Amino acid sequence: MADSSAEPAGASSGSVGSDESSTQIQPIRMPTIEEIRAQEIWNNCAVKSVASGVMGGGLGLMMGLFLGALDNPIMHDTMTARQQFVFTAKQMGQRSWNSCKTFAVMGLVFSAAECIVEKARAKHDTTNTAIAGCVTGGSMSARGGPKAACIGCAGFATFSVLIEKFFDRHT
């Protein structure tokens, strides 16, 4: 309690001198009640996983639209241009909806698993990401039997750890 009251005086006097050259050191301010409430909302596992699911769904939609537009057979001898357009649009819509559902489920399961594991362990680690990736990969490829589940688990865990390390380095 004694430190935080001495901090703003020192920081504000130190920032006057170096105003032009470098960024100003902001004095310490306690979080407002809205910030605390926002943090409490985002600490909730359900809210976080639903938000991740929605974002995954959006990503899946975009990817499905893009990939669906890329590969579709062009048959100009059986249909007119308008029929071709309608057919292509339906294909794209179907593929993007499937992809949206897959990615939404993947995002939801991953985020929920990571949140639950991190709350239980009370630690912020890459182990949380690996376990969550394993759960996601295993649950998504559980249809192919236990061996496929193991391979899916290992593969998705490795992928998510790599992505996490990549984002940690570049932000």
Place this chain on the structure above:
Amino acid sequence: MASTNPFPEGIAKEQAFSMAQTEMEYRVELFNKLAQTCFNKCVDKRYKEAELNMGENSCIDRCVSKYWQVNGMVGQLLSAGKPPM
């Protein structure tokens, strides 16, 4: 004010004031020690981001709860007289 005397009898005003001062010092010391202990235990010293993430939040919850419980228990044992050995 004179009818509802908050102090027990026989305690003068200065004595009550010094007792309150001691109590306040004890509380401040408890808070500082608690914050320092739980900060050293729970927060990763690499300071990658400014906000507390979820693992640190639940660690701080558990740390404060345990510290408070231990503090209460030790206080009770000390105030009961000789500690049972």
